[in-house]
Amino acid sequence: MVILVGSVAAAMTNIAPPHVEHLLLDAIAVLFGAAASLGIMYTLLASALVGRFFARSVNAPAQFPGVTVVKPLHGDEWQLSEHLESFFNQDYRGPVQFLFGVHDANDAALKSVEALRERYPQAAITIVADGRLYGPNRKIANLVNMLEHAAHDVLCFADSDVRVDSSYLRKVVGTLDEPGVGLVTTVYRGLCAPGFWPRVGAALTNYHFLPGVVTGVAIGRARPCFGQTIALTRQTLNAIGGLRQFAHHLAEDHALGEAVRRIGKTVAIPPLVVEHACVEGTFTDFFTHELRWSRTIRAADRSGHLGAVLMHPLPLALLALAFSGGAAAACLIACAALLARTLLVLRVDRATRCRTRGLWNLPLCDMLQFAVYLASFGSSGVVWRGIRFSVDGNGMLSPVRDE
Structure with a gap:
């Protein structure tokens, strides 16, 4: 990322006066810093809402139908x-x-x-x-x-x-x-197979997807x-x-x-979490799976998917740090983002009664999730069960070719 920023800055030096270049870089840094700050606020809100969501109770059915x-x-x-x-x-x-x-x-x-x-x-x-x-x-x-x-x-x-x-x-x-309920669905955690990439996939499920759904439902934005x-x-x-x-x-x-x-x-959505197997054993399998899921969300809710940029405060803060040249304010935002994300991980694990593991992987997982998010705005194609599909603007599938 730093190499890319340096290359951009070098190219800008050849086409713009130094003060214009600095103003532009500062403006970009401020933009990313503001987005990261909003992302930190979202993360703190999600940390509070996750505990409240799973603290609810569920009544047993009046009868036990088949x-x-x-x-x-x-x-x-x-x-x-x-x-x-x-x-x-x-x-x-x-x-x-x-x-x-x-x-x-x-x-x-x-x-x-x-x-x-x-x-x-x-x-x-x-x-x-x-x-x-x-x-x-x-x-x-x-x-x-x-x-x-x-x-x-x-x-x-x-x-x-x-x-x-x-x-x-x-x-x-x-x-x-319950009165008026026509369908019941559930949130889920990742259950990882042995290996590094399944653990990363489970982390993305547990600490991005799950709190995102809980928060979206609480503020009336998500319809999962x-x-x-x-x-x-x-x-x-x-x-x-x-x-x-x-x-x-x-x-x-x-x-x-x-x-x-x-x-x-x-x-x-009752306060019930099920476990979903994360089994992608290679980076390619992991990235393909996560990209399909991200594009599925994009097909279902384009505006919500765009607003999900605020779910990535740490990558946004690191971009602000890079474009600002290591400014003190950007450093503070990056530290605050890391602390907020750590708090969210701890609150999710506590609410779902799971042991916290692999916190040291959190920055890497957040950067990978952000990369998947950015890639989801590219091609609308997905690979599902070994078959490549194109997806139109209405989320409809058309098979392209076998993998």
């Missing part, structure tokens, strides 16, 4: 058996059907399902292998094919790489039972809906016209949430 847990599968993922098994160990008194779906009857993920069938012989397990497609979003096609076999009217969609605790179904159904949990009734799903309409969406979960809101229902 629930169909809908799990689309694809491949033998890291700790797939453990993730799936967490849904079998629920403190829920009602009947539960476990509905698993694949496009190919030979999918390796089914080995984990069969092992669970042997381990839980009394569980109601249904497997659907159906290759029908309705658009480029293969996850939606899988879900549409599976729903023909759903036994209960409460549907809980959850991604295959999610792990939950024993209170999960009780809290989700209890929230869905995440595939890690989408629970709704069959009646609500029919009222919005079913799932097939989302077969061309990149952010199908966001589009589903918006459809529920349009019929006058609320999308609720």
Whole structure:
């Protein structure tokens, strides 16, 4: 970064008088310093709101209706058996059907399902292998094919790489039972596979995504809906016209949430955090995954994604420091940004009852997250399940070529 700034300054020396160059650099430094200061204020606000969000309580459902847990599968993922098994160990008194779906009857993920069938012989397990497609979003096609076999009217969609605790179904159904609620979704933390890059991915999830959602919801700016949990009734799903309409969406979960809101229902987020596997073992895999996720957010909420620049106070402060030539004020802002981000990490871990680890990685993680954020404003293409897609201005997918 310093080398880049020096190169820019050298080029400017050849085309502008020294005093003009200094004024321009000072103006840029002030701009970044102001943005970093606003980012620090945001970070302190998020630190306060995270604790308040998870301090809420959730009532148990008045009744315990039957629930169909809908799990689309694809491949033998890291700790797939453990993730799936967490849904079998629920403190829920009602009947539960476990509905698993694949496009190919030979999918390796089914080995984990069969092992669970042997381990839980009394569980109601249904497997659907159906290759029908309705658009480029293969996850939606899988879900549409599976729903023909759903036994209960409460549907809980959850991604295959999610792990939950024993209170999960009780809290989700209890929230869905509240007046006016049409859909329940949840925030999530990163559960990292062994290795450096999975730890970085988990840090980005825990200390950028999670507090960002909590803060956005609290100030009325965010309208989230995440595939890690989408629970709704069959009646609500029919009222919005079913799932097939989302077969061309990149952010199908966001589009589903918006459809529920349009019929006058609320999308609720209980004080419940689930774990989402972070498994990208190389820098390329990590960056590709994070870039797809960032572009998904951009497709779902362009103005909100632009305003998310304030979620990066430390990189902004370091830019102010570089452009100012190490000015004392910029140094103070950078120190304040680092302290604010450290406080946020500690508050998130405390609120979610997790042990804080790897604080020394925080500056690197923040810089990588900022790089992903900047890159998301470039090409609108994404790579998903090995297939490259282009994404239009409405967030619609079009396949380009196989990777």
